[in-house]
Amino acid sequence: MSRQFVPVARLTDIPVKSNKAFEVAGENILICHTEMGIFAVRNRCSHQASSLEGGIIKKCFLYCPEHAARFDLRDGSTKGKLTKEGIRTYEVRVVDGHIEVAVD
Numbered sequence: 001m002s003r004q005f006v007p008v009a010r011l012t013d014i015p016v017k018s019n020k021a022f023e024v025a026g027e028n029i030l031i032c033h034t035e036m037g038i039f040a041v042r043n044r045c046s047h048q049a050s051s052l053e054g055g056i057i058k059k060c061f062l063y064c065p066e067h068a069a070r071f072d073l074r075d076g077s078t079k080g081k082l083t084k085e086g087i088r089t090y091e092v093r094v095v096d097g098h099i100e101v102a103v104d
Contacts, residue, residue: 005093005100011038012097019062021053025103029090032073036060039073040092040101046078046085 008022008031019032021043030043030052036059043052047069056063060073069082076086091102 003091003102003104005091005095005102008040008099008101010098011094014038014099017057019053019055019057021051024101027103029101030062031092031099031101032057032062034060034073038092038094038099040090041071041073041076042088042090044087045069045083046087047083052087 028043
């Protein structure tokens with residue numbers, strides 16, 4: 001199966017330091033707009049399987065809104081003691097002001 005980029009939202013739909021979840025090709029994906037750029041991750045915390053939508057963004061880190069588990073948006077790795085399991089990341093790009101996510 002080949003990977004393709006799917007349009008998800010306009011860049012202006014997600015302000016800097018915020019995030020929003022979308023269903024993309026049957027997957028719940030969280031788009032995060034940081035001062036460092038746009039990132040896409042699976043919208044599921046590896047600590048207790050809660051939604052990451054609404055979590056605080058600091059630099060390139062996302063904090064789970066439930067228990068503040070911290071994840072690096074660049075590679076999905078975890079930081080801190082709540083969980084050692086990272087989260088899935090997706091390749092993302094911005095084309096003509098639209099955010100696109102690569103899915104299988």
